[in-house]
Amino acid sequence: MLWRIDFRDKRPIYEQVVSGIEDEIISGLLAPDEPLPSVRSLATDLSINPNTIQKAYRQLEADGYTYSVPGRGSFVKDTEGVKEMKKEDTLRELTALADRARELGVTEEEIQKAIKGDSHK
Numbered sequence: 001m002l003w004r005i006d007f008r009d010k011r012p013i014y015e016q017v018v019s020g021i022e023d024e025i026i027s028g029l030l031a032p033d034e035p036l037p038s039v040r041s042l043a044t045d046l047s048i049n050p051n052t053i054q055k056a057y058r059q060l061e062a063d064g065y066t067y068s069v070p071g072r073g074s075f076v077k078d079t080e081g082v083k084e085m086k087k088e089d090t091l092r093e094l095t096a097l098a099d100r101a102r103e104l105g106v107t108e109e110e111i112q113k114a115i116k117g118d119s120h121k
Helices: 013-027 039-046 052-063 079-103 108-116
Strands: 066-069 073-076
Touching: 013 052, 013 079, 039 052, 052 066, 052 073, 079 108
Parallel strands: none
Antiparallel strands: 066 073
């Protein structure tokens, strides 16, 4: 795991765990069918309660990122489906944000600049 828990972050710890693992799956650092660390070992590595890791693993499975094998642990699902799912979610969020910006009077040009990363240049 290349990430750490930020105890100053306003998000619950389990959400930070979910986000960190999602990022590793999306980026390909965790390959399809690769096992996730055991609940106990990840809890020890991150110095957090194992119940928190278990909650994160349940959320990852519910969101379609992983699958579990009784007695063996949690494993990464095929990343292509996960990437497509994340892409669709991101585009939906972007559309909603652009709609909100338009309601606030932001012009199409300003929206395009922001999307391109030129909004503050």
